[in-house]
Amino acid sequence: MTFLPKPKLHHPDLPTNALGLTRRDYEGAISTLCAGCGHDSISAAIVRAVFELDLPPHRIAKLSGIGCSSKTPTYFLGAAHGFNSVHGRMPSVLTGANLANRDLIYLGVSGDGDSASIGLGQFAHAMRRGVNMVYIVENNGVYGLTKGQFSATSDKGAKSKKGVANTDSAIDLVGMALQLGATFVGRGFSGDKTQLVPLIKAALRHKGAAFIDCISPCVQFNNHVGSTKSFDYVREHNEAVNRLDFISGREEIVTEYEPGTVEVVAQHDGSLLKLRKLAADYDPHDRVSALGYLQSRTAAGEIVTGLLYVDPDAEDLHDHMGTVETPLNALTEAELCPGSAALEKLNAALR
Amino acid sequence: MQATDVSDPTYFHKVVDCQWACPAHTPVPEYIRLIAAGRYADAYMVNWKSNVFPGILGRTCDRPCEPACRRGRVEEEPVAICRLKRVAADYKGDISDLLPTAPRERTGKRVACVGAGPASLAVARDLAAAGHDVTVFDGEQRGGGFIRSQIPKFRLPESVIDEEVGYVLGLGVTTRFGERVASMSALLGEGYDAIFVGCGAPRARDLKIPGRQEAAQHIHLGIDWLSSVSFGHVTRVGKRVLVLGGGNTAMDCCRSARRLGGAEVKVVVRSGFEEMKASPWEKEDAMHEDIPILNYMVPTAFIHEGGRLTGMTFQKVRPEYDADGRRNLVPTGEPEEFLPADEVLVAVGQENSFPWIERDAGIAFDRHGLPVLNAETLQSTRPEVFFGGDAAFGPKNIIWAVAHGHQAAISIDLFLRGEDVAKRPPPEVTQVSQKMGIHEWTYDNAVSIDLRYKVPHVEKARALADIKAEVELGFDPDLAFHEAQRCLNCDVQTVFAPKLCIECDACVDICPVDCITFTQDGEEAELRARLNAPSANTAQDLYISHGLKTGRIMAKDEDVCLHCGMCAERCPTGAWDMQKYFLDLAQVGAKRAARAMVHA
Numbered sequence: 001m002t003f004l005p006k007p008k009l010h011h012p013d014l015p016t017n018a019l020g021l022t023r024r025d026y027e028g029a030i031s032t033l034c035a036g037c038g039h040d041s042i043s044a045a046i047v048r049a050v051f052e053l054d055l056p057p058h059r060i061a062k063l064s065g066i067g068c069s070s071k072t073p074t075y076f077l078g079a080a081h082g083f084n085s086v087h088g089r090m091p092s093v094l095t096g097a098n099l100a101n102r103d104l105i106y107l108g109v110s111g112d113g114d115s116a117s118i119g120l121g122q123f124a125h126a127m128r129r130g131v132n133m134v135y136i137v138e139n140n141g142v143y144g145l146t147k148g149q150f151s152a153t154s155d156k157g158a159k160s161k162k163g164v165a166n167t168d169s170a171i172d173l174v175g176m177a178l179q180l181g182a183t184f185v186g187r188g189f190s191g192d193k194t195q196l197v198p199l200i201k202a203a204l205r206h207k208g209a210a211f212i213d214c215i216s217p218c219v220q221f222n223n224h225v226g227s228t229k230s231f232d233y234v235r236e237h238n239e240a241v242n243r244l245d246f247i248s249g250r251e252e253i254v255t256e257y258e259p260g261t262v263e264v265v266a267q268h269d270g271s272l273l274k275l276r277k278l279a280a281d282y283d284p285h286d287r288v289s290a291l292g293y294l295q296s297r298t299a300a301g302e303i304v305t306g307l308l309y310v311d312p313d314a315e316d317l318h319d320h321m322g323t324v325e326t327p328l329n330a331l332t333e334a335e336l337c338p339g340s341a342a343l344e345k346l347n348a349a350l351r
Numbered sequence: 352m353q354a355t356d357v358s359d360p361t362y363f364h365k366v367v368d369c370q371w372a373c374p375a376h377t378p379v380p381e382y383i384r385l386i387a388a389g390r391y392a393d394a395y396m397v398n399w400k401s402n403v404f405p406g407i408l409g410r411t412c413d414r415p416c417e418p419a420c421r422r423g424r425v426e427e428e429p430v431a432i433c434r435l436k437r438v439a440a441d442y443k444g445d446i447s448d449l450l451p452t453a454p455r456e457r458t459g460k461r462v463a464c465v466g467a468g469p470a471s472l473a474v475a476r477d478l479a480a481a482g483h484d485v486t487v488f489d490g491e492q493r494g495g496g497f498i499r500s501q502i503p504k505f506r507l508p509e510s511v512i513d514e515e516v517g518y519v520l521g522l523g524v525t526t527r528f529g530e531r532v533a534s535m536s537a538l539l540g541e542g543y544d545a546i547f548v549g550c551g552a553p554r555a556r557d558l559k560i561p562g563r564q565e566a567a568q569h570i571h572l573g574i575d576w577l578s579s580v581s582f583g584h585v586t587r588v589g590k591r592v593l594v595l596g597g598g599n600t601a602m603d604c605c606r607s608a609r610r611l612g613g614a615e616v617k618v619v620v621r622s623g624f625e626e627m628k629a630s631p632w633e634k635e636d637a638m639h640e641d642i643p644i645l646n647y648m649v650p651t652a653f654i655h656e657g658g659r660l661t662g663m664t665f666q667k668v669r670p671e672y673d674a675d676g677r678r679n680l681v682p683t684g685e686p687e688e689f690l691p692a693d694e695v696l697v698a699v700g701q702e703n704s705f706p707w708i709e710r711d712a713g714i715a716f717d718r719h720g721l722p723v724l725n726a727e728t729l730q731s732t733r734p735e736v737f738f739g740g741d742a743a744f745g746p747k748n749i750i751w752a753v754a755h756g757h758q759a760a761i762s763i764d765l766f767l768r769g770e771d772v773a774k775r776p777p778p779e780v781t782q783v784s785q786k787m788g789i790h791e792w793t794y795d796n797a798v799s800i801d802l803r804y805k806v807p808h809v810e811k812a813r814a815l816a817d818i819k820a821e822v823e824l825g826f827d828p829d830l831a832f833h834e835a836q837r838c839l840n841c842d843v844q845t846v847f848a849p850k851l852c853i854e855c856d857a858c859v860d861i862c863p864v865d866c867i868t869f870t871q872d873g874e875e876a877e878l879r880a881r882l883n884a885p886s887a888n889t890a891q892d893l894y895i896s897h898g899l900k901t902g903r904i905m906a907k908d909e910d911v912c913l914h915c916g917m918c919a920e921r922c923p924t925g926a927w928d929m930q931k932y933f934l935d936l937a938q939v940g941a942k943r944a945a946r947a948m949v950h951a
Contacts, residue, residue, distance in 0.1 A: 003790045010864060
């Protein structure tokens with residue numbers, strides 16, 4: 001925790017984006033999390049991603065539940081809309097907000113306790129419904145706010161700070177998201193922003209439910225020998241399937257790669273995902289084989305990271321429901337009360 | 352890149368830009384913190400030890416520290432270091448108890464100092480404090496040299512000179528004032544063990560163009576005229592005055608002329624306004640007193656009528672740059688311009704002159720008429736004779752004279768003890784962690800955007816009415832506190848311990864100026880191109896650290912680091928620490944001079 005505010009002075013040559021804003025303009029209040037918390041790195045990655053996408057901060061809604069991770073929306077995008085909801089209920093609040101106003105960009109921030117324990121059902125339904133959102137789980141495998149008990153994502157056999165081994169099986173949120181129909185699934189690591197920032201950028205520009213599981217070591221309670229979510233362990237066992245470069249539609253791809261090593265995926269909004277293959281034969285468009293690959297590597301003790309699955313032509317909840325495109329707050333009386341003729345027509349249709 | 356060796360005191364010294372830029376290496380942040388704490392006497396003594404004349408320099412220094420100041424790189428203007436120095440002098444109270452006294456144990460060695468300017472007085476102070484018998488010669492009746500004769504009283508009151516010259520002479524220095532040394536051979540004949548020549552660069556350069564002889568009565572050489580004004584021999588000047596030259600002497604001349612009846616005073620320079628040698632603030636002060644500065648005008652003749660000067664003619668020029676980027680002034684072809692004038696002050700430079708040193712005295716001179724010296728020891732070709740100040744390498748300024756004085760004193764002391772003058776004593780360096788508690792640091796590290804405060808000036812009409820009225824009033828304690836708080840404490844260093852680092856990125860994320868990067872190693876130029884923030888200022892070092900678990904390096908660009916300590920505050924393992932680096936340059940007699948010095 002830090003008492004001093006971060007100085008407003010910034011580098012004199014700090015670059016600005018298309019909106020004339022600097023990266024510093026996307027920051028929030030200073031973090032009150034423990035010094036060195038992985039969550040702060042994820043906040044910094046979100047700041048960078050949104051800055052680089054030239055998104056106006058006030059067009060973003062950040063929603064969270066309860067926990068260390070759910071505190072973080074205060075520490076980034078100070079000018080965005082925010083909602084700190086009930087424990088585990090971020091997905092339903094976000095779904096409601098999204099249905100009311102589809103013009104905002106929805107960023108749900110949650111943790112392993114918030115999403116894999118109390119909010120597991122909420123998580124599942126947001127994924128299967130295809131709510132257009134980025135769902136980030138800041139996954140540290142422990143309950144940091146209550147002194148480091150194992151959480152539901154803690155690996156079986158992982159040791160607590162006091163040396164006690166976890167006897168329960170771990171919930172793999174990535175596997176669940178794949179099964180439940182999420183149309184963008186990735187895993188990142190708070191200690192590797194070169195991988196994480198493009199993942200977040202691509203997820204922000206994805207239409208549909210985009211899920212990112214981000215391993216985020218808890219420096220206080222889960223960064224010791226025997227932990228499977230420590231900086232050292234994750235660095236040693238990190239198996240990235242690909243390297244993602246996110247390219248917004250305006251830019252041109254100039255670099256030439258050997259055929260077969262790079263795949264370019266166009267998303268519905270024209271943005272391009274340039275994927276450099278690291279694992280041979282890994283196909284990020286095949287949900288079934290992605291699940292198989294994930295399980296076999298996990299069984300081998302590896303942590304699979306990268307963009308694991310993407311459906312660039314995905315539909316979202318609004319498409320399924322055929323809802324009105326205009327945000328509810330912009331509908332006027334004329335649209336909301338179309339008159340008796342329209343009522344007659346509706347009644348006739350039900351007879 | 353090679354890992355940075357932070358055990359080499361030079362590395363962190365360079366990070367303290369102000370101290371590095373100061374010829375005398377005054378520990379600037381140290382005394383600024385003391386000023387902020389209201390400890391003016393201590394702040395004064397830190398200065399006094401380093402630069403001998405804090406009150407004088409606090410008004411007149413060329414302040415090489417300020418263009419170097421890091422605040423100037425992250426904001427618009429540097430900390431007003433020079434004027435804060437004056438605050439220490441103004442509010443210090445009685446410091447007589449803090450000053451060293453002449454030691455009772457004498458070395459029995461006798462040293463003569465020629466000239467009582469800043470270089471000689473610095474030598475005298477250091478050597479007298481070490482127990483040597485020092486005699487200072489000067490042609491004038493009082494000490495100070497050019498400080499007293501050249502600098503107008505409205506910039507530097509006489510009382511300040513008397514006080515600070517007095518502190519030096521109070522160490523038991525013998526004075527032979529009113530005695531201009533006329534012969535080096537005769538002085539050598541007096542049996543001194545060592546001689547220091549600090550006689551300055553006393554000869555003004557003249558302007559030999561048509562009409563100079565005929566109108567001589569109304570044409571004066573700048574430095575001679577200023578000293579006549581200073582000693583009260585000149586009290587009036589004509590109504591229309593032209594000042595030729597673009598240095599600080601020209602600025603002093605024009606502003607003095609404004610106060611002695613010059614209603615229309617103009618400065619005329621050959622080169623461009625930006626290229627003028629005068630400090631920007633001195634030009635500003637002159638223009639504020641309604642003195643226009645006309646540039647790109649080359650004087651061609653003094654115009655006179657019956658022995659009376661009527662004005663001057665000038666050729667108009669413009670700059671042209673050749674292939675090597677050298678600037679040439681070429682005539683524009685416009686007709687010559689006539690400027691009417693009753694008097695002209697020529698301030699086009701000054702030169703060294705040693706008519707009193709016999710050419711067979713064993714002291715070699717180069718083809719520019721400057722003594723042949725060892726640049727570090729300041730020893731001449733005659734081993735017991737040393738030079739310093741303007742007399743050594745031509746006209747510079749007070750702070751350089753003081754720096755020379757300290758170095759010459761070290762050489763003379765070594766020489767008198769029969770030791771090798773080339774073996775320079777190392778500086779004393781301390782480095783101490785400033786962490787007091789989890790979130791407590793011994794220094795005020797909350798950095799905010801804070802623009803430079805202006806020094807209050809006396810009302811213009813009053814200033815122009817009295818040549819002795821000091822124009823700058825100095826900061827009051829409240830303004831001084833606020834200005835002092837602008838200092839970034841660059842001497843509180845960010846020190847990195849790679850063995851403790853877990854590479855969590857906390858420091859990278861929090862750094863307000865993005866100066867920390869963890870990345871793959873590379874050559875400097877290539878590495879600078881891929882740091883987290885632009886790194887174009889190659890004059891500033893990269894702090895490189897190897898030995899991280901992932902095999903990456905930590906690269907910190909020192910350029911715009913705010914020394915706010917956020918990296919250390921956010922580091923979970925204490926891999927970053929904020930350590931105060933204090934470098935005290937070696938000095939003769941330093942132990943006695945530092946007797947009462949207390950560090951902040």
